[in-house]
Amino acid sequence: MDLRELTALELGALLRSGEVTCAQAAAASRAAIAAAQPDNNAFLTVAEGPAPAPDLAASPLAGVPMAYKDNICTKGMPTTCASKILGNFTPCYDAAAAERLRRAGAVSMGKLNMDEFAMGSTSETSFYGPVKNPWDLSRSPGGSSGGAAAAVAAGEVWYAVGSDTGGSIRQPASHCGVTGMKPTYGAVSRYGLVAYASSLDQLGPIARSAADCAAVLDIMMGRDARDPTSLDLPAGGLLAALTGRLRGKKIGLPRQCFGDGLEDAVRAAVLAAAGVLKERGAQLEWFDLPVMSYAVPAYYVIACAEASSNLARFDGVRYGWRAEGGGDLETLYRRTRTEGFGSEVRRRILLGTFVLSAGYYDAYYKRALRARAAIGQAFGRAFQKYDLLLTPVAPAAAPRLGESLSDPLKMYLSDVYTVPANLAGLPALSMPCGFDGDGLPIGAQLLGPAGGELAVLDAAHAFQQETDWHKRRPPARKTAERSPSPAEPERKGGSL
Amino acid sequence: MTWETVIGLETHVELATAAKLFCACTTAFGGAPNTHCCPVCMGMPGTLPALNARAVELAAKAALALGCTVAPVSRFDRKNYFYPDLPKAYQISQFYAPLGRNGAVELDDGTVVGIHELHLEEDAGKLVHDRGRGQTLADFNRCGVPLIEIVTEPDLRTADQVIAYLERLRETLQYLGVSDCKMQEGSLRCDVNLSVRPAGSTELGVRTEMKNLSSFRAISRAIAWEAGRQAALLEAGGQVTQQTLRWDEDRQLALAMRAKEDARDYRYFPDPDLPPVELDGAYLDRLRGEQPELAPARRARYQRDWALSADDAATLTGQRALAEFFEALTALGTPPRQAANWVMGEVLGALSARGMEAARMPLTPPTLARLIALVGEGKLNRNTAVRVFEAVFDADGDVDEYVKAHGLEQVSDAEVVAQAVEHVLAACPGPAADYRAGKEKAFGFLVGQVMRELRGQAAPAVVHRILREKLEHTP
Numbered sequence: 001m002d003l004r005e006l007t008a009l010e011l012g013a014l015l016r017s018g019e020v021t022c023a024q025a026a027a028a029s030r031a032a033i034a035a036a037q038p039d040n041n042a043f044l045t046v047a048e049g050p051a052p053a054p055d056l057a058a059s060p061l062a063g064v065p066m067a068y069k070d071n072i073c074t075k076g077m078p079t080t081c082a083s084k085i086l087g088n089f090t091p092c093y094d095a096a097a098a099e100r101l102r103r104a105g106a107v108s109m110g111k112l113n114m115d116e117f118a119m120g121s122t123s124e125t126s127f128y129g130p131v132k133n134p135w136d137l138s139r140s141p142g143g144s145s146g147g148a149a150a151a152v153a154a155g156e157v158w159y160a161v162g163s164d165t166g167g168s169i170r171q172p173a174s175h176c177g178v179t180g181m182k183p184t185y186g187a188v189s190r191y192g193l194v195a196y197a198s199s200l201d202q203l204g205p206i207a208r209s210a211a212d213c214a215a216v217l218d219i220m221m222g223r224d225a226r227d228p229t230s231l232d233l234p235a236g237g238l239l240a241a242l243t244g245r246l247r248g249k250k251i252g253l254p255r256q257c258f259g260d261g262l263e264d265a266v267r268a269a270v271l272a273a274a275g276v277l278k279e280r281g282a283q284l285e286w287f288d289l290p291v292m293s294y295a296v297p298a299y300y301v302i303a304c305a306e307a308s309s310n311l312a313r314f315d316g317v318r319y320g321w322r323a324e325g326g327g328d329l330e331t332l333y334r335r336t337r338t339e340g341f342g343s344e345v346r347r348r349i350l351l352g353t354f355v356l357s358a359g360y361y362d363a364y365y366k367r368a369l370r371a372r373a374a375i376g377q378a379f380g381r382a383f384q385k386y387d388l389l390l391t392p393v394a395p396a397a398a399p400r401l402g403e404s405l406s407d408p409l410k411m412y413l414s415d416v417y418t419v420p421a422n423l424a425g426l427p428a429l430s431m432p433c434g435f436d437g438d439g440l441p442i443g444a445q446l447l448g449p450a451g452g453e454l455a456v457l458d459a460a461h462a463f464q465q466e467t468d469w470h471k472r473r474p475p476a477r478k479t480a481e482r483s484p485s486p487a488e489p490e491r492k493g494g495s496l
Numbered sequence: 497m498t499w500e501t502v503i504g505l506e507t508h509v510e511l512a513t514a515a516k517l518f519c520a521c522t523t524a525f526g527g528a529p530n531t532h533c534c535p536v537c538m539g540m541p542g543t544l545p546a547l548n549a550r551a552v553e554l555a556a557k558a559a560l561a562l563g564c565t566v567a568p569v570s571r572f573d574r575k576n577y578f579y580p581d582l583p584k585a586y587q588i589s590q591f592y593a594p595l596g597r598n599g600a601v602e603l604d605d606g607t608v609v610g611i612h613e614l615h616l617e618e619d620a621g622k623l624v625h626d627r628g629r630g631q632t633l634a635d636f637n638r639c640g641v642p643l644i645e646i647v648t649e650p651d652l653r654t655a656d657q658v659i660a661y662l663e664r665l666r667e668t669l670q671y672l673g674v675s676d677c678k679m680q681e682g683s684l685r686c687d688v689n690l691s692v693r694p695a696g697s698t699e700l701g702v703r704t705e706m707k708n709l710s711s712f713r714a715i716s717r718a719i720a721w722e723a724g725r726q727a728a729l730l731e732a733g734g735q736v737t738q739q740t741l742r743w744d745e746d747r748q749l750a751l752a753m754r755a756k757e758d759a760r761d762y763r764y765f766p767d768p769d770l771p772p773v774e775l776d777g778a779y780l781d782r783l784r785g786e787q788p789e790l791a792p793a794r795r796a797r798y799q800r801d802w803a804l805s806a807d808d809a810a811t812l813t814g815q816r817a818l819a820e821f822f823e824a825l826t827a828l829g830t831p832p833r834q835a836a837n838w839v840m841g842e843v844l845g846a847l848s849a850r851g852m853e854a855a856r857m858p859l860t861p862p863t864l865a866r867l868i869a870l871v872g873e874g875k876l877n878r879n880t881a882v883r884v885f886e887a888v889f890d891a892d893g894d895v896d897e898y899v900k901a902h903g904l905e906q907v908s909d910a911e912v913v914a915q916a917v918e919h920v921l922a923a924c925p926g927p928a929a930d931y932r933a934g935k936e937k938a939f940g941f942l943v944g945q946v947m948r949e950l951r952g953q954a955a956p957a958v959v960h961r962i963l964r965e966k967l968e969h970t971p
Binding site: 193195 | 535536538539540541542543544545546547574576580583584585586634761763764768769770771
């Protein structure tokens with residue numbers, strides 16, 4: 001039996017029944033990582049030593065190998081945010097989500113590559129080299145949680161935990177043909193997630209099915225006193241509550257999400273998905289959501305403003321990388337930060353610093369906050385009418401490596417369908433719904449009202465009961481010929 | 497030309513919470529460097545602030561006592577700047593929506609000092625410059641300690657008013673239990689904004705801000721120095737430059753720290769990690785209900801109800817615990833005058849001999865009340881009572897038992913005294929003869945001898961009466 005064909009829940013069940021041991025599962029994961037890593041560069045750190053023997057009764061996912069995006073703090077294991085500046089940083093604490101998963105018997109295989117500090121949509125801004133899409137190694141897996149999506153798609157781990165600030169879970173999930181969910185803002189504690197944009201960041205799962213995502217969220221969600229923005233949503237019970245019933249649900253399709261700029265293959269696949277939902281009994285309706293046009297500019301102003309402040313602490317004084325050579329304090333700061341951050345991170349810090357500066361605050365930051373409020377209100381009105389919304393995740397399937405970096409504005413605009421959920425704090429899920437002419441996966445996005453995780457997951461579950469897009473695997477690439485090497489992956493860029 | 501000085505103050509006060517503003521680390525003063533820290537106050541990646549509700553409560557109490565309007569919704573903002581004592585590279589403060597606004601403090605001279613705002617913020621760490629080794633070391637123990645900043649309107653005119661305001665502020669905050677306000681430990685720090693203008697003018701001149709004022713004395717001197725400097729500058733046809741000055745107490749002068757042009761752009765924006773602080777009416781009503789009677793009201797009451805002098809009232813209300821101790825004595829029936837004398841004399845003396853604050857005093861009011869009552873009832877003379885006071889001060893205890901155990905009851909029994917008198921007269925024929933010969937001084941000596949015979953416990957009036965009788969009726 002090839003364990004890699006199983007979902008996380010299926011593997012968990014086999015572990016509990018004793019048909020598969022934790023050691024076998026971990027070994028399968030190690031072998032898959034060793035085989036795929038030279039191709040896709042999904043991992044930044046691979047856990048060493050024998051896998052822990054978790055309490056298999058702790059959760060349905062106990063013993064299932066998984067991994068964390070490298071901006072999630074893991075006690076005793078490097079957490080680099082794929083940046084040179086944190087290349088030597090090992091936290092002395094676990095993120096709240098990692099703590100909960102550890103207690104639930106999660107077996108961490110290591111840390112996953114990403115865009116530097118989660119800034120990017122292609123996983124190419126990593127200091128440690130780009131991640132490659134398992135469906136086509138000349139393509140990006142999307143980003144910023146590209147390592148997480150690629151590792152799940154390539155069968156290296158059964159699920160991964162990523163972060164989503166403007167689509168960073170959903171868009172790579174879409175590009176890699178896996179299922180990813182950003183829950184309601186505050187559903188999962190952000191404690192231990194290295195902040196990019198605090199008011200938008202949210203942790204979530206990338207897995208092989210909506211049911212797997214529900215199982216991971218059942219573990220991660222819940223109020224945490226260490227994160228005052230975390231919510232007291234009912235924790236647990238999502239998986240058990242999945243019914244696959246859609247009858248009577250009203251699903252809205254915003255016209256603005258299916259217009260110009262959307263590739264035909266994506267439009268066709270998402271509308272086909274809408275058709276499946278309708279067959280399952282949902283009522284579909286087109287409606288107008290004109291605020292969509294504010295979303296990208298408001299998102300980049302707010303995200304960059306918060307990032308400029310959040311990333312100011314990386315100054316070479318207490319931890320992380322420090323520029324060589326003496327000089328006064330200002331020289332130390334300037335050189336450390338100039339040399340320690342990549343160009344996309346520097347661009348966003350400068351943009352954010354600018355929009356918060358005296359004289360520009362009102363014109364940019366305050367206006368962006370107003371736009372954000374308007375977007376939140378518009379979604380609030382939409383959810384008075386509809387149980388869910390359905391949109392594409394990205395305008396096109398995975399781009400070729402190198403294609404986007406030359407045109408950051410084009411890259412920013414490709415976030416148009418995903419950023420509104422972050423601005424409005426809403427739960428949103430990306431599920432595979434087809435392929436384009438190049439054989440690249442396409443995803444559809446389901447959005448729900450705040451706290452509406454169950455409705456979103458249940459609709460995706462219904463869709464996945466009806467279709468098998470989420471079960472498709474990328475073509476195997478002669479992985480059997482590679483000799484498994486559990487060694488830590490080579491890191492590009494040195495300094496470690 | 498006559499110049500008028502115009503002063504506004506920015507005072508930082510450390511709140512008396514056990515834990516820091518956004519984490520559970522201790523706020524204790526001192527400690528080995530970097531031992532009162534955790535990943536949160538060190539601003540480690542991924543950590544988040546979690547607001548200490550007790551700090552909000554103390555800040556709100558202070559705001560109410562200073563007559564401020566407490567905002568039903570206030571917010572935290574980030575003040576962004578780079579400095580090695582600031583691990584997150586921003587200070588969490590309140591800029592756009594502070595906790596308190598529009599307060600007022602009335603001084604004894606009738607001056608009303610407007611409070612522009614009162615806001616919560618976190619303290620930064622401390623840099624220690626080791627010039628010998630050419631190193632600068634950072635100590636983050638103070639990092640995240642809760643502060644309130646109280647900003648006045650430019651309503652002060654003299655150094656005396658400034659000191660009176662600060663004393664009133666300190667007294668109020670100490671009464672509320674909001675802060676211990678120890679300048680020497682940095683829990684009360686004051687920056688002075690000062691400008692001068694021609695007397696009679698209503699426009700404000702260009703102001704400077706003075707920092708590093710470590711005592712009331714330093715504040716007085718710095719005000720005199722800076723007002724003089726600005727006036728001289730203007731007299732000479734010059735102009736004051738808006739700048740920040742650093743007072744050098746050793747050299748008794750202020751030096752420029754940074755000019756207005758160098759002023760940093762702090763890029764304040766609402767901290768997305770912290771939800772707004774919402775205080776409802778019921779919460780504020782509870783805090784109002786918990787507010788103790790403050791010192792000025794107590795002083796007025798002591799003078800009015802108990803005819804105490806202004807000075808005595810001021811001494812008794814110097815510490816809230818002392819005033820409460822005094823009032824507890826009166827409530828136990830001790831006559832206010834006697835209670836005041838004991839508190840201002842023995843109690844304050846004992847406290848100062850021990851360097852102790854009244855709040856930590858082991859002695860309880862019932863014990864002292866009983867002691868004073870024993871004197872009033874003639875069962876102890878005052879000197880013995882003072883000995884008993886010293887004995888029970890450090891551990892409290894039952895006065896009656898102590899007196900009994902140590903045989904300290906006052907001797908008023910005429911027979912016992914008469915016996916002692918006869919004994920003394922027999923032993924000291926010389927002084928007795930001197931007295932009869934008209935030397936009144938000898939009487940005092942004989943009283944002393946009788947008292948000694950009775951181990952100091954005799955009632956003086958009884959000794960006097962019997963001694964005179966014996967001297968006059970026996971040859």
